[in-house]
Amino acid sequence: MNTMTHKGFAARVEYSEEDGCFIGHIAGIRDVIGFHGESVVELRTAFEEAVEDYLKTCKKLGEEPNRPYSGQFRLRLDPGLHARAAMVAESRGKSLNAWVSDVIEKSITAA
Numbered sequence: 824m825n826t827m828t829h830k831g832f833a834a835r836v837e838y839s840e841e842d843g844c845f846i847g848h849i850a851g852i853r854d855v856i857g858f859h860g861e862s863v864v865e866l867r868t869a870f871e872e873a874v875e876d877y878l879k880t881c882k883k884l885g886e887e888p889n890r891p892y893s894g895q896f897r898l899r900l901d902p903g904l905h906a907r908a909a910m911v912a913e914s915r916g917k918s919l920n921a922w923v924s925d926v927i928e929k930s931i932t933a934a
Contacts (some may be wrong), residue, residue: 826850827867829874832891836866849873851891898902898923 825836827847834847842859845866849856858873860866881888900908912922 827870829871830878832874834870849877849891852889854889 827834827836832852833850835850836845838844839859844859844861846859847857847862847866847870854877856873856877858866858869859866860869867900874876878888908923909919912919915922917925
């Protein structure tokens with residue numbers, strides 16, 4: 824997956840063969856915000872401008888901007904898997920939360 828981040832906002836990025844440019848959309852919020860550029864530099868600039876414009880518009884309207892992610896999510900596991908994961912975390916001297924965060928980070932970095 825190709826992403827960009829700015830001020831806590833993440834964007835999905837793809838290339839449009841039809842339009843001959845990169846197209847991005849801010850992910851994880853209810854508002855629809857898109858941007859584009861013919862080069863990576865143009866795309867990065869357009870993304871940052873889109874985020875800044877969104878934040879200014881929200882302020883002008885007296886509304887809170889949608890925040891993409893709170894940093895919390897609920898995960899349902901088979902009880903046996905939950906127990907095994909907790910044991911592995913404990914054996915590594917970590918809380919289950921810290922261990923899961925590390926595993927996710929390593930998985931994303933390796934992708």
